[in-house]
Amino acid sequence: MTTTHFGRTIGARSRVAAATIAVASLALAGCSVGDGNDLTLATGSTGGTYFPLGGEIASVWSNNIDDISVTATVGGASVENLRALDQGEVQLIMSVNATAADAVTSSGDFADNPLADPADIRALGNIYPEILQIVTTRDSGISSIEDLRGKRVEMGPLGSATSALAAQVLEAYGINPATDLDATLDSGFGDAATNLGDGVVDAAFGILAAPTGSIEQLATTNDVVLLDIQGAALDRLLAENPLLSPHQIPGGTYRGVDNTNRTVTAWATLYAKADLDDELAYELVRVMYENARSVQHSAARDMLLNTAVDGLGPVEVHPGAVRFYEEQGISVR
Incomplete structure (x- = not known):
């Protein structure tokens, strides 16, 4: 497989889960922006960062903007969320920046x-740094990433940025996910962490905040290992993905993981x-x-x-977002 884009995934894209978080519209304070605006925010899988964080942000909006009710839904993550936004199925989404750039x-x-109207996508603002975490256990x-050859690996949900980046990381190390792994699974990270703890898989990729609850929970019952991306493979990955940056997860972020990742x-x-x-938008x-x-x-x-x-x-x-940023003295290109 050859590509130079972060937003690429393997295989067919299908599924956006139907579960939702109902978010109350209490309208406690803030500026009124209209009458009866009901918005939907597409997030990600239940075991990742998007889903709980998106629910919290939706609640803050609902409680602080008059006449607004926001519902955060479980989504298919970056690629599927962008398609849902393009089709008018949702009004707001969370996505990895590099995947949106591809869109x-x-x-x-x-x-x-391609999207029906790719030029219609607009950024509102960054939420948090998405950190790729490649997790395995001491057992x-x-x-190392080279050791994943012949192993069972959770690659992330189809249509997600995790699946795309997992494939690119493996290929940067000369590993073809289709031929060099024993099996690939596409669970959301909550299920992936459970499968890892149960020995169903040997490693799991996740684009998450650090720390993230699923890994913290895994570390209570297993000796967790985080795999490094480094050397020439890291250089190749960054050359292919200009919107990625090197990152270090400090030792001690997770129980038993003392070294910097x-x-x-x-x-x-x-x-x-x-x-x-x-x-x-403002x-x-x-x-x-x-x-x-x-x-x-x-x-x-x-x-x-x-x-x-x-x-x-x-x-x-x-x-609308530009107006707010300029009021705060923040230059927008």
Whole structure:
């Protein structure tokens, strides 16, 4: 397989789960932006970061913007979320920045099946750094990515940025996922962590906040190992993916993992379409950043104005969001 895009995944893309989080619309305070706006935010799988964090952000919006009710749904993650947004099935999505860049340029996963209107995608702002975590256990005997040959590996849900990046990491190490692994699974990370703990698989890829609850729970019953991305393979990966950056997870982030883990990161970003009302876009961005400390999720500590428009690549920022950032003295390209 050859590609130079982060948003590429293997095989057919199918599924967006139907489960939802109902978020109350209490309208406690804030600026009114209209009458009866019901919005849907597509997130990710239940065991990852998007789903619980998205529910918290949706609740903050609902409680602080008059006449707004936001429902956060389990989504198929980046690729499927972008397709759902393009088709008008949802109004807001969370996606990895590099996957969104592929969507608007009709490359990577979107080369053969582009969005109906790729130029209509707009960024609202970054939420937190997406950290690739490649997890195994001491009992597996795996200590490096090279050791994944012939093993059973959770690659991430089909249509997700995890699946795309997992394939690219393996290929950077000369491993063809289709031929060099014993088996590949496509579970959400919660199920992937369970499968890893139960010995169903040998390793799992996840694009997550650090720490993330699924790995913390796994570490209570297993000796967890995080695999490093480094050397020439890291150089190849970064050359192919200009919106990725090197990242280090400090030792001690997870129980029993004392060494620094060398990996890569991108941004989890909030997206809408160009026709989202400007005042509504302004309020969504304002409330999200002004109330970041009230979001009950560890990833919210990285929801910062000074990184809100970093690494957006070719995706335009929504005019309503631009107005807010300019008021805060933040330059938007």
